[in-house]
Amino acid sequence: MPATVALTVTRYRPEKESEPTFQTYEVPFRKDWVILDALNYVKDRLDGSLSFRWSCRMGVCGSCGMKVNGTPKLTCAAFLSDHLPGPVRVEPLDYFPVVRDLVVDLTDFMRKLTKVKPWIVRKQERPLADGEYLQTPDQLDAYKQFSMCINCLLCYSACPIYGLEPTFVGPAAIALAQRYNLDSRDEGAVERLKILSGKDGIWECTFVGECTKVCPKNVDPAGAIQQYKLAGAAHWVKSLLLPWGAR
Amino acid sequence: MSGDPHYTLYHPRWYRRRVSVWWWLQNRAYAGFVLRELTSVFVAFFAVVYLWQLRALVQGPEAYAHFLARLGTPLFLVLHGVAFLFVLFHAVTWFNLAPKAMAVRLRGKRVPDWVVVGVNYAAWLFLSGAVAFIVLRG
Numbered sequence: 516m517p518a519t520v521a522l523t524v525t526r527y528r529p530e531k532e533s534e535p536t537f538q539t540y541e542v543p544f545r546k547d548w549v550i551l552d553a554l555n556y557v558k559d560r561l562d563g564s565l566s567f568r569w570s571c572r573m574g575v576c577g578s579c580g581m582k583v584n585g586t587p588k589l590t591c592a593a594f595l596s597d598h599l600p601g602p603v604r605v606e607p608l609d610y611f612p613v614v615r616d617l618v619v620d621l622t623d624f625m626r627k628l629t630k631v632k633p634w635i636v637r638k639q640e641r642p643l644a645d646g647e648y649l650q651t652p653d654q655l656d657a658y659k660q661f662s663m664c665i666n667c668l669l670c671y672s673a674c675p676i677y678g679l680e681p682t683f684v685g686p687a688a689i690a691l692a693q694r695y696n697l698d699s700r701d702e703g704a705v706e707r708l709k710i711l712s713g714k715d716g717i718w719e720c721t722f723v724g725e726c727t728k729v730c731p732k733n734v735d736p737a738g739a740i741q742q743y744k745l746a747g748a749a750h751w752v753k754s755l756l757l758p759w760g761a762r
Numbered sequence: 763m764s765g766d767p768h769y770t771l772y773h774p775r776w777y778r779r780r781v782s783v784w785w786w787l788q789n790r791a792y793a794g795f796v797l798r799e800l801t802s803v804f805v806a807f808f809a810v811v812y813l814w815q816l817r818a819l820v821q822g823p824e825a826y827a828h829f830l831a832r833l834g835t836p837l838f839l840v841l842h843g844v845a846f847l848f849v850l851f852h853a854v855t856w857f858n859l860a861p862k863a864m865a866v867r868l869r870g871k872r873v874p875d876w877v878v879v880g881v882n883y884a885a886w887l888f889l890s891g892a893v894a895f896i897v898l899r900g
Binding site for chain 1 (some may be wrong): 776777778779781785786788789791792795797821859862863864865867870871872
């Protein structure tokens with residue numbers, strides 16, 4: 516076991532640089548340290564000017580997503596010991612504008628997310644007095660996997676389509692749309708399909724499949740998008756065969 | 763998040779990296795994906811050859827003999843060999859991806875991935891066998 520590990524980190528200080536550079540820090544190696552611990556060591560002891568986002572340290576908040584040796588990862592879940600001997604390269608997520616060092620701007624995703632209506636849509640809300648919308652365990656099981664998304668955006672960073680077509684709605688937003696489509700309490704599938712079957716929606720995806728591989732919560736956005744395509748195509752055939760509103 | 767975030771698009775100081783033309787050489791998965799997309803060219807090649815065969819068939823025995831002779835030339839043999847490998851890659855990669863697109867649920871439980879893949883391969887074997895039987899019978 517080495518005593519120290521080299522951490523090569525992207526630096527971008529817009530007030531004095533026009534392009535990002537790399538800076539290498541030597542951090543102590545501890546078996547139980549994740550990359551985020553090493554970054555915090557740098558921030559606390561070596562260089563207080565290094566900027567990065569983090570919060571929960573336990574794979575729930577989704578703020579500490581970065582590229583570690585080229586692969587998008589939650590730095591709170593990526594152990595230093597899995598990246599020996601180093602240097603470990605830490606970069607900001609791809610395809611999002613870099614604000615500073617390892618911090619990227621997520622506004623684009625936030626805007627897209629609201630566009631797909633990720634909430635329960637009802638044609639007619641039931642009066643409060645009628646009680647809750649009940650759901651069986653099987654009905655919950657139908658969408659539960661897609662509901663585990665923590666918006667960490669590793670999937671966007673792994674998606675070359677999003678890189679090439681920045682207007683693409685993208686993996687997480689579509690998976691979350693599908694999460695509500697599959698919810699037995701929801702009635703908004705047609706509304707969402709109108710948004711997502713158009714330009715920049717599901718058909719932009721060519722099934723690279725990397726979004727699913729990098730997802731830390733096993734959401735399987737690639738699967739969600741392909742299932743969405745199947746449902747979209749079925750809806751289209753139905754509307755062709757039954758053009759009189761019998762859908 | 764509400765309102766028009768127009769300031770993000772033109773923020774002068776944020777750094778945006780351009781995607782390299784060679785992005786697909788970054789890792790094996792991307793390269794495999796591009797290769798899989800390329801296989802469609804060879805699928806189209808087989809379709810065109812098939813149409814060409816139909817046309818020769820309609821034009822009579824002489825044209826058909828000419829078609830067969832053309833297929834026997836080294837150029838076409840090599841082309842067919844390469845196209846076959848690509849089409850095989852196409853079929854295998856897509857069959858393996860099938861369970862992602864088809865979340866089949868039976869009695870409330872999701873059918874395991876290997877069953878969906880297995881059914882695809884079984885159908886492939888069955889249809890290939892049927893075609894081979896029809897072609898080789900006569």
